[in-house]
Amino acid sequence: MSDTLLEISGLRGGYGAVEVLRGVDLDIASGEIVALLGSNGVGKTTLSSILTGLVSCWGGAIRFKGREIQKLSPRAIIDMGLIHVPEGRHIFPNLSVRENLELGSYRRGRANRAKNMEHVVSVFPRLSERFDQKAGTLSGGEQQMLAIGRGMMAEPELLILDEPSIGLSPLLVEEMFELITTLNGEGLTILLVEQNVLQSMEIANRAFVMENGAITLSGTSAELMDDPELQRSYLGLV
């Protein structure tokens, strides 16, 4: 394994008295696309929320670039380059596309704002046609591109994409996954949190399957594709 960028060990966490994550172990190496798969309600979004400091961690450790980050604030985590593109996009509907992107570099990447914006526009040319339009008026696919673009403005070292394909037409999902591959080709490490098992495994180097707050299967995409357990539960084969 090449150098580890993110290492999660024994992570526990939840909301109120409800424990959602019951000891999660996961690791990501620089330059990889790692898919975190599982159906609704198994704790995928909780995991990404704990990674970025939105939800507090109950136990275990998260090491990013060799440093423990489970006690840091969302701002300190952003400063280190761990950027989260949330499920449901959470773009700023009342701001223009340009302003949404500008705020992507509110803390990190501010010095290169203009250059990074050019880059985002080159990856998502459709956004430039909508530059001065309010983000709330964009289509679902465009909003997802904006959310990813806003994340890229912060010069991420690890980009967490939480359900980027949700609510998109099959054609757009195809396009979105191609774009994710393109970004990864530029050297960006990506944690892809998805329910869309088959398509995610096609682009991911490795995958972790989550069930009931813990990782039940992991391995390279090729290994998992042949796993009878996965075939039965997720791919509807056999």
Add this chain to the structure above:
Amino acid sequence: MPDLAIIIPSVLNGLTTGALYALVALGLTLIYGVLHIINFAHGALLMLGLYAVYYLNTRFGLDPYVCLLIVPPAMFALGYALQRGIIGRAGHGRDENILLVTLGLSIVIENLALFFFKSDTRIIDTPYSFEVVQIIGAFVPEPKVFAFIGAFVTAGLLWALMSFTDLGRAIRALAKERKGATLVGINADHVYAMSFGLGIACLGVAACLLLPSYYVSPQVGQGFVLIAFTIVVLGGMGSFVGALIGGLFIGVVEALSGLFLGESLGQIGIFAIFIVVLIFRPTGLLGHKV
């Protein structure tokens, strides 16, 4: 029907008063638009600003317009501290708590003012208090002209801040999308407090512009705040332009209904218009549909 020689001065008088109403309402609408709370302490804080100008003038001989350099920044700091230290903390994120906290603050501040400043109505004396400017044949007191200009300059500066700075973008972003804001690294508590501070700084500006042609007493804020609430609702909750237009509109309505119905009934016109507008446009003149 009174002729133009009476109507024009009345309209001008209404516009100048309305600009100050607008400034008070601007602070209120900013706070409402971002924090989604109705700041019941707005009037009491305006009163504090007026006393600050009064004492800076009578004790240190500072001109009220020189006080623009001191009072608005001080009010900003006070507003920031109030939001961060008391309102945000005691509210626990529940709107009804925040409402009661600001109401409680206003009662405490007004009674402290009664205790320390006594209930006397006070005015200040400036060399230009009785100077007038001639505008299209009507005579308008100089301080009112300054107030009108000052209110628009302030509104312009606030607009530029909201449109062209990262702070302004962060304030607008936070108003609609808190989670997204947190994920780009916006510190919500800090930006909420900045918004509250800016809203209260507007009161500081209003106080400096107001005192040369007005008076101060511990209850002076109440009349303003009722009108400011009306303007905010009339203009559309959270709308900047709405607050400006609403302020000028209410100022003119008040002046004209004072002219036609008699001074003591002047405010009837405001609330009559208010009710009519809300019947036909429940979201206010420039408000968005929810």
